[in-house]
Amino acid sequence: MTTIRALFLNLFLFFLIALGSSICTAQNIVTIPQEKQTEIDRFLELSQRYKQAGNLQQTIFYLNKVAFIYWENGALREAVNYFLESVPLNEKVQNLSDIKAIYSNIGLIYTDLDRLDLALEYFNKSLDIRRQLNNKAEIAAGLIDVAYLLTVQNQFEKAIPLLDEAYQLSQKVGNPRLTLNCLRLLANCYERLGNIKKATEYNNLFATFEQHLATQQVKVEYEEIVGKTQVEAEKERMERMAKQLELEYQKLMSKAKEDSLGFVVKAKQDSLFQAEQVAKQQQIEIDLINKDRELKEVQISEQKARERTQQMIIYSISIFLLLLTLLALVVYKNYKDKKRANVLLSEQNHEIQRQKDQIQRQNENITKSINYAQGIQKALLPAQNYLQEFLPDSFIFFKPRDVVSGDYYWFRPIILNGSDIYNPDEDKLAISAIDCTGHGVPGAFLSMIGYNLLDEIVEKGIHNPADVLVELNKGIRRTLRQDETDNRDGMDMALCIINRAEKMVEFAGAKNPVIYVNNGETFRIRGDKDSIGGGTDNLQNVKFTTHQIKVESPTWFYIFSDGFIDQFGGAEGRKYMIKNFSELLLQLHYLPATEQRERLKQEIKNWMGDIYPQVDDVLVIGFKVEP
Numbered sequence: 287m288t289t290i291r292a293l294f295l296n297l298f299l300f301f302l303i304a305l306g307s308s309i310c311t312a313q314n315i316v317t318i319p320q321e322k323q324t325e326i327d328r329f330l331e332l333s334q335r336y337k338q339a340g341n342l343q344q345t346i347f348y349l350n351k352v353a354f355i356y357w358e359n360g361a362l363r364e365a366v367n368y369f370l371e372s373v374p375l376n377e378k379v380q381n382l383s384d385i386k387a388i389y390s391n392i393g394l395i396y397t398d399l400d401r402l403d404l405a406l407e408y409f410n411k412s413l414d415i416r417r418q419l420n421n422k423a424e425i426a427a428g429l430i431d432v433a434y435l436l437t438v439q440n441q442f443e444k445a446i447p448l449l450d451e452a453y454q455l456s457q458k459v460g461n462p463r464l465t466l467n468c469l470r471l472l473a474n475c476y477e478r479l480g481n482i483k484k485a486t487e488y489n490n491l492f493a494t495f496e497q498h499l500a501t502q503q504v505k506v507e508y509e510e511i512v513g514k515t516q517v518e519a520e521k522e523r524m525e526r527m528a529k530q531l532e533l534e535y536q537k538l539m540s541k542a543k544e545d546s547l548g549f550v551v552k553a554k555q556d557s558l559f560q561a562e563q564v565a566k567q568q569q570i571e572i573d574l575i576n577k578d579r580e581l582k583e584v585q586i587s588e589q590k591a592r593e594r595t596q597q598m599i600i601y602s603i604s605i606f607l608l609l610l611t612l613l614a615l616v617v618y619k620n621y622k623d624k625k626r627a628n629v630l631l632s633e634q635n636h637e638i639q640r641q642k643d644q645i646q647r648q649n650e651n652i653t654k655s656i657n658y659a660q661g662i663q664k665a666l667l668p669a670q671n672y673l674q675e676f677l678p679d680s681f682i683f684f685k686p687r688d689v690v691s692g693d694y695y696w697f698r699p700i701i702l703n704g705s706d707i708y709n710p711d712e713d714k715l716a717i718s719a720i721d722c723t724g725h726g727v728p729g730a731f732l733s734m735i736g737y738n739l740l741d742e743i744v745e746k747g748i749h750n751p752a753d754v755l756v757e758l759n760k761g762i763r764r765t766l767r768q769d770e771t772d773n774r775d776g777m778d779m780a781l782c783i784i785n786r787a788e789k790m791v792e793f794a795g796a797k798n799p800v801i802y803v804n805n806g807e808t809f810r811i812r813g814d815k816d817s818i819g820g821g822t823d824n825l826q827n828v829k830f831t832t833h834q835i836k837v838e839s840p841t842w843f844y845i846f847s848d849g850f851i852d853q854f855g856g857a858e859g860r861k862y863m864i865k866n867f868s869e870l871l872l873q874l875h876y877l878p879a880t881e882q883r884e885r886l887k888q889e890i891k892n893w894m895g896d897i898y899p900q901v902d903d904v905l906v907i908g909f910k911v912e913p
Contacts, residue, residue, distance in 0.1 A: 318359045326352050342379050346372045350388075362395050386415040386424070393431065403859075406435045426455040426464045433471060439859065442475040449475065462499055466492060667737075673697055673909070674879075676708070676715050677784075680909035681883040685849075685890070685900070692722040692729015693847045693903035696740050700749055700783070710786055716744060716754075719907050720779040721798065721847035723820065729903070732775055735765055736818075751781045751794030752830040755818065759796075759828050762819035776820025780813060780845035789913050791835045791843060798848070801868055803875040804841040808868050811835075842875040842910050849904035850886075855893035862893060871908075882908055 318326070333348035353368035369388045376385045389412035396405035413428035429452035436445035449472045456464035469492035476484035670682040682695055700714040701707075708715075718740070722732040739761040743754050766773045778797040785792065793800045795813020802809050814830050835841075851864050870889060874882045886906055894900065 318356075318361060322355055322359055326355055329355075337375075342375045346375050346379075346381070346384065349375075350384075353391075357391075357395065362399055366392055366395055382415050382419055386412050386419065386428075389415065390428075390431070393435075397435070402435060402439055406432065406439075409435060422455045423459045423461055423464065426452040426459070426461070426468075429455075430464065430467050430471065437471065437475060437478075440478070442479050446472065446475050462495070465495060469495065662734075667694060668697070673717070673907075676710065677717075677909040677911075679879050680907070681879040683883045683886045683904070683906040683908075685887070685904040687849070687900045687903050688727075690727055690730035691903045691905075692733060693849065693905040694720055694722070694733040694737060695905060695907055696720065696737055698741065698744055700744060712787055714749060715784045716749075716781065717784070717845070717907065717909065718779055718781040719798070719845040719847055719905050720777050721849070721903070721905070722777045723775040728775070732777065735762065736777055739765070749783060750832055751783050751792050752832040754781060755779070755794050755796055755830040756828060759816075759818045766819065768819060774820050776817045778813070778817050778848070782843060782845060784911055786911070789837050791837060791841075791911055793833045793835060794830045796830065798845070799864075800843060800845050801871055802835065802841050802843045803872055804839060806872075808872045810864075810868060837911050837913050840910060840912050842871075842908060844871055844906065844908045846906040847903060849900075849902040850890060850906060853890060853893060853898075853901060853904070855895060855898045859898065862890075879908065879910075 329348040329352045333345045333352070336342075336344040336348070349368050349372040353365045353372070356362070356368065357365035369392055373385055373388060376382075376388070389408045393405045393408040393412060396402070396408065409428070409431045413425070413432055416424040416428040429448045433445040433448040433452070436442070436448070449468050452464065453468040453472070456468055469488050473485050473488035473492060476482075476488065670684070673680050673682060676697070676699060684691070684693070684695065686693070695718065697715065697717040699708040700716055701709075702714065703709055703712050720733065720736055722729040722736065736758065739758055740754070743757045743761070746757075748754055748757055762776060763769060766775060768774070780795045780798040780800050781793065782800060783792045791802075793811055795811070796816060796818045797813045799810050799812045802811075811833050816828055816830070846867075851862050851867050853862050854860065855862065870886075874885050877885065890904060
């Protein structure tokens with residue numbers, strides 16, 4: 287059996303080396319570009335120099351530039367750290383406006399990270415600063431930010447008072463964008479709370495206000511059209527004036543001809559009145575001269591009107607041609623820009639597709655490797671129903687967060703009678719639930735080391751639970767060379783050794799407890815404060831305690847990792863907690879083992895719902911001991 291485990295360990299080490307190479311290759315893709323890293327280093331050096339020189343404004347400026355570079359390149363936690371580093375400096379120079387903006391930026395970053403609790407905290411901080419600045423529009427915007435996050439977390443009753451305040455402020459400052467946002471969110475909150483009357487009221491207000499804004503836009507467009515119409519009307523008026531002048535000129539010419547013809551007829555008909563006719567002719571000539579002068583004046587006026595009309599037409603055509611030329615230039619420039627953009631986009635799409643294919647191949651390789659690791663881990667851990675051969679009334683509820691798990695279970699018969707056959711009335715049975723540092727591949731690797739060390743310790747004849755934990759602590763520290771390196775990986779665990787001969791269960795825990803139910807009452811024994819390996823600095827001071835539990839009537843024992851009690855869920859998104867878990871076990875202990883396991887599985891599923899993801903590996907082991 288030891289040879290097989292050694293073979294599995296070697297295979298797993300080979301898997302980790304291959305997986306590490308693939309992961310490193312995948313991480314290079316999301317590494318900050320070299321030119322950006324050079325900028326970061328230069329800005330940090332400048333900020334340090336300005337800080338030493340006492341120039342806090344420039345120090346703040348370069349810290350914020352570093353934060354924005356990290357933000358733009360996806361290093362969100364580094365961006366938060368540098369934003370926060372500039373906050374106390376802004377406080378020294380009393381720059382509340384920048385602090386407000388920084389807290390809002392951090393809130394946005396935590397929203398991207400899906401840490402809504404931290405996002406809400408920093409949006410509230412930004413709102414407090416906005417209130418100090420006493421800018422009504424800023425306060426309204428901050429209230430809307432906080433209220434929106436509350437609606438995302440289904441806390442509609444808390445969001446409504448904030449939105450009411452923001453609505454009043456937006457109306458005072460006359461900001462239509464803020465007003466529309468308030469009305470839309472208020473309608474949504476009341477609808478989600480089932481208050482249809484209120485939801486309808488705010489939906490109607492939203493529609494009315496939006497229609498009012500649209501009417502204002504139509505009015506502006508109408509005034510523009512009227513302006514154009516007045517120019518056209520002036521042009522038509524001048525054309526009508528020119529036609530009127532032409533008509534008057536024709537009338538004057540006709541009248542002059544008639545007067546001249548009348549003069550000749552009268553001269554031929556009556557020679558006796560020659561002198562009088564001469565006088566009349568002179569008068570007519572004078573009148574003709576005057577009329578000719580008037581006609582010339584009319585012609586001059588008409589010519590001027592015609593020239594003005596022509597000038598207006600020329601100006602209009604020139605402006606039209608100029609606008610048409612500008613439009614053609616703009617269209618041509620847009621065409622060239624679009625063509626260049628399409629070429630660039632095509633190149634980018636090609637590069638993105640190439641990187642996407644590369645990432646897909648790497649992910650497939652990583653997935654195959656992890657699935658192979660899962661097979662190794664399953665082969666290492668005994669089948670869950672194998673425990674029932676030693677404890678008929680028992681179950682193991684094991685729900686890894688990832689494909690492989692950092693939680694694992696271990697049990698082994700301790701044969702004392704010198705034979706190879708386990709006798710439950712004379713021999714002992716060791717059973718443990720272990721929670722390694724982290725989860726996924728790192729945790730699985732550590733679980734393999736712990737599993738093999740436990741087998742070796744028991745084979746040496748060490749059967750006291752506290753002594754087993756002490757030896758396991760030494761083995762982990764020795765294997766991971768924790769006295770020589772900075773490695774702080776370790777594990778928390780609960781270990782029980784069943785001794786039916788003495789009607790006793792011995793327990794020792796590294797942080798993790800044991801819960802047992804007897805005669806309808808729940809008892810919990812806490813583990814010691816130290817973990818196995820990890821942060822323990824002095825090997826000489828590591829001690830664990832063995833607790834002896836007398837079994838005088840049928841008793842259910844439960845050992846577990848912290849995955850169940852630390853899981854977020856429920857209506858308020860809180861942890862499950864040890865108290866609720868103890869009460870749940872008290873309700874379940876009278877059921878058969880298989881039903882207890884199914885009830886635990888259903889409880890954790892209902893607790894998470896469709897909103898909250900599993901945060902850690904889950905392991906619960908239950909077994910009943912008869913006296």
